[in-house]
Amino acid sequence: MTDNSPAAEFSWPTTIDRPRFGVWAPVWGPFAAQNYPGDPFDASWDLNKRFVLEVERLGYDSTLVAQHNLNPNGHELPELEAWSTAAALAAITSRIEIIAAIKPYLFHPVFLAKIAAQIAEIADGRFAINLVNAWYKPELEKAGLTFAEHDDRYAYGDEWLSIVDRLVAGEHVTHQGENFTIDDYVIRPADPAVKPKVYLGGESEPARDLAAKRADAWFINGQPVEVVRELIDSVTSRPRTGDPVDFGLSAFVIARETEEEAAAELELFWKLANQDAETLEGVFANADPKAVMFETFRKFPHIGTNGGTAAGLVGTYDQVAQRLVEFYDLGIELFMLQFQPVEREARRFAEQVFPRVSALLERRAKVAS
């Protein structure tokens, strides 16, 4: 943190219903500009350790550890390995939820279930997985693995998740399917009481079907309120058994005291984005052309990844707090936020926006009672 005095931890009142707040861990470097002044590239364990401990202290509820085996911004750039990082974070934290992304083609479901059950035990119920079905072709192709067709990846992910989900619940699994043959496999320890929650990130029709069928929560890329409303309706209207699906929203935040300051910061990011144009072209060129997520990105130009500023969390502290409450009212239960510079801005958000969201919700609860 640039200011060395520790920011106060925010305590949410227990009397109100509220959304949860999470941060993307900076496991593959900065989320927007590669050359933000005074913010050199850093994807180190040192930064991630310090950052996640600090956001836990500041009152954040969750952190998302993305999985990229090759850094899409450049293969010579470092990238923290998701699952070993998640295990280490589980061991050093005590309250925050740790979500690790997983691409089914990278691990056989039996072996991934074993790792997941182990981290769930270390985290004592705070561990979750985010099923992501891959878009960056070189990650698999350069390893000699087939990058399957878009919808086939979801069919594979469906079968894969059906196995993992039962194994981490402690069940004996016998399975004969298109891709896997499993004979009375069992994972020990696998405690149903700490079974990882399953998130799913992906926007296509098969992603939505799979979210409704097997996930506990669906992650939406940052997009305007009215689009997010339609996306939520689209998933809630699908066939599902069990509890209703939860919704998470990814977003890049620029929050400032005044509108002018926020606009100036956004402008700076657009200027810096021009310097990264070649890198971004490379990322898009290597993406699966059928990945719906990238169509969305073209529709809503933004700063940050996964929709970033398209969610509209850019403005004064009060405007950002109000927009968050609007999303919460639609059904967003978890905001998964990106910041740059990551430490300074996550701290600013906790200090300035948490209390404002809390005050808005408290005021409303009082009026209603």
Ligand SMILES: Cc1cc2nc3c(=O)[nH]c(=O)nc-3n(C[C@H](O)[C@H](O)[C@H](O)COP(=O)(O)O)c2cc1C
């Ligand atoms: C919140 C969120 C997190 C994601 N994290 C990752 C990740 O860690 N690694 C990855 O390769 N893809 C990640 N993705 C991308 C999706 O899993 C998926 O590959 C992409 O959306 C393309 O699928 P689609 O056509 O269904 O949209 C993420 C998506 C979302 C919404």
